[in-house]
Amino acid sequence: MAPTDPLTKHFRLTTIQLSALKRLGVQTVEELLRHFPSRYERAGGSERASNLVPGTKVTLFGTMTKLKAKKLWKSRRNATTGTFTDASGSVNVMWFNQPYIHSYIPEGSTVKMSGAVGGAVGKPYIANPQVEVLPPGSITEGLFSTDRAAEVAPDARRGESVARGVQNGTVSAAQGPRNDTDGAVSGVLFPVYPESRGITSLWFYHALKRVFENGAHSLVEDPIPETIRTRYNLPDMTTSLVYVHTPEKEGHAEAARKRFAFEEIFSLQVVRAMERAQNDVQTSFPITDAGNQAKKFLLANPFPPTGAQSRAIQDVLEDFSKSHPMARLLEGDVGSGKTLVAAATSYAVVTSRPPNRTSGTLQVAYMAPTEILASQHFESFIEYFKDLPINIALITGSGCKKFPSKVTRGEATDISRSQLLKWVASGEIAMLVGTHALIQKSVQFQHLAYAIVDEQHRFGTAQRRALAHKGDSTPHFLSMTATPIPRTLALTIYGDLDISVLDELPPGRAKITTKIVSQKEKEIAYAAVRSELEKGRQAYVICPRIEEPDPENMNALQAKSAKAEAKRLQKDIFPEYRIGLMHGSMKPKEKDSVMEEFTNGKINILVATSVVEVGVNVPNATVILIEGAERFGLAQLHQLRGRVMRSSHPPLCFLLPESKGEISMKRLKALETSDDGFKLAEADLKARGAGDLFGRKQWGVTDLGMEALKNVKLIQAAREEAQALVARDPSLKAHNALMKRIETIASAVHTE
Secondary structure (H helix, E strand, O other): OOOOOEHHHOOOOOHHHHHHHHHOOOOEHHHHHOOOOOEEEEOOOOOOHHHOOOOOEEEEEEEEEEEEEEEOOOOOOEEEEEEEEEOOEEEEEEEEOOOOHHHHOOOOEEEEEEEEEEEEOOEEEEEEEEEEEEOOOHHHHOOOOOHHHHHOHHHHHHHHHHHHOOOOOOOOOOOOOOOOOOOOOOOOEEEEOOOEOOEOHHHHHHHHHHHHHOOHHHHOOOOOOHHHHHHOOOOOHHHHHHHHHOOOOHHHHHHHHHHHHHHHHHHHHHHHHHHHHHHHOOOOOOOOOHHHHHHHHHHHOOOOOOHHHHHHHHHHHHHHOOOOOOEEEEEEOOOOOHHHHHHHHHHHHHOOOOOOOOOOOOEEEEEOOOHHHHHHHHHHHHHHHOOOOOEEEEEEOOEEEEEOOOOOOOOOEEEOHHHHHHHHHHOOEEEEEEOHHHHOOOOOOOOEEEEEEEOHHHOOHHHHHHHHOOOOOOOEEEEEEOOOOOHHHHHHHOOOOEEEEEOOOOOOOOOOEEEEOOHHHHHHHHHHHHHHHHOOOEEEEEOOEOOOOOOOOOOOOOOOEHHHHHHHHHHHHOOOOOEEEEOOOOOHHHHHHHHHHHHOOOOOEEEEOHHHOOOOOOOOEEEEEEEOHHHOOHHHHHHHHHHHOOOOOOOEEEEEOOOOOHHHHHHHHHHHHOOOHHHHHHHHHHHHOHHHHHHHHHHOOOHHHHHHOOOHHHHHHHHHHHHHHHHHOOOOOOOHHHHHHHHHHHHHOOOO
């Protein structure tokens, strides 16, 4: 059995099982070994049959005997009764209306049992528990009692030092429970795996046992170089696989999980370091006198830049002076003024001459994710550059425009696509703003020196790279996002980019008032909306889902739908106002049409899903209601309320939770008291994890990797080691195992 073997070579799998394994991303032996437990349950721990407390939920390990189906004397209900026994004693078990139970749990079976404790103190019983039959001896002997596990004992003892952490502030693995016998704990740890319909944790148990018995785990190559493992006291691959699947104590599991978390982050950082190295050997246009030109622009601007804006502009200008192209991420909180940074630095470019030329200018491309945003930025740049003798153009799927018009002075005019493409190719258009239409093959620049991508996480990597290769030299690249990103996530996902942060708001922006309102008190929110509408302002109403839930589907998300809420508000609450609807299932042109009407004031209230989360700029909208607020992350809620933080009018945000759980209310109260997006994003990362914050699929990072993003020291260590390794060996010729691993990582990670 080899790590690269398909599972079908060694296991008889049904069609349902094959589908389940495909969904889980498990199709080879190595992928099976890398399908790590999501948690562990312990046999013989604090939960014992002798000390059960009625009203609690427990998981017990022991044997099941005396199973018998019968009818209860009083109620005449069908019931199956049995006796569960562990080392501490016994407890009665009962299933109602499940007469088949006794037929599939053999007498004397070793089982894992989970359920609620009923009865009274002194006379407890377990009602309707879930039971999983385990192999004989698994509780006393451990899960995989193989010679293979014993073979790794020397390395395993060395690997245990990870659980005690590494000094000097690098990698710190959490310690497991300890006692006087060097961390031993009573009972066996049972791994619980991520499952899918047709594949259970018990299936993984049996499959992995066969893999371990065949020694395939010892053949998996270790992508972490031995020198790095030694430096951070990380266990090797064979030891780690034994530890993660068959831990004898929690310290083993923690050591292995920290090691695999380091491996994943390290591999990602190597990918990013290689991408950055490739960028830094390219050549870009020299942009001379950029500092003076940017200063000239800022002096002419009526609003002086904040300290954060000045620092970001200086970062970009310094990058312009380097021989290789800039690769920078500009992240700013809602309303922090990223457009001014883009405008000031673009001004420095469009006022610069191409090499060996006495006329013409270098070119700038600005790409936005939607036509509405592209049009808004086109208008902004016209306002910024209207006194310059340069041409600005807009290209979207709907058409093309150019400023200034040769016919109507001081205005933009519609032009044909073919004419625009000629002017861009000849260099007559100094700045081109557009959507993904910018990266079509027909669009060719003469001297593209600077490419800016707004809300860049909404574009695929291939789209961004296509824009970066549109001219005769590699342009400087500025990526912008309005989503505050925790530092660890930014350093990992955007490891190939330098980072500038706008953490100040320009003066004159009104402070938002956020209130939590119960469903019974929502008239308060409606009164505030009505008051704003009467002043000529506009409002948003955000719902968690598009359609009403299926009443027959018990697992469906029971939450307000945008479609139903729009109809209800129009009919019962605000009949005199026009209500619009926008959601993710609409076609792009439909969404753009609705947003255009809302922007122009033809729609008074826009009912939407979180599709309006980022980038929508309607300064006249001053109040937002968020239904089912507890279903959104803090960072997402902050982005949503940012839609009404676009002007000097005092904005209002009402959070309308559908449930009042202690944890969710604590999160919402944090939003009530803070308007700092970066602090909220950090809080969300700690409370919910980066997977909830940004979406695991969006980044291609596993749950284990996402958990690692909470560990700043681990991220820094992995980043430093990756950059040093790539500097020594840019093509990874001396690190074949690592090269194979990052090929897998690179194909999975798609920041889209």
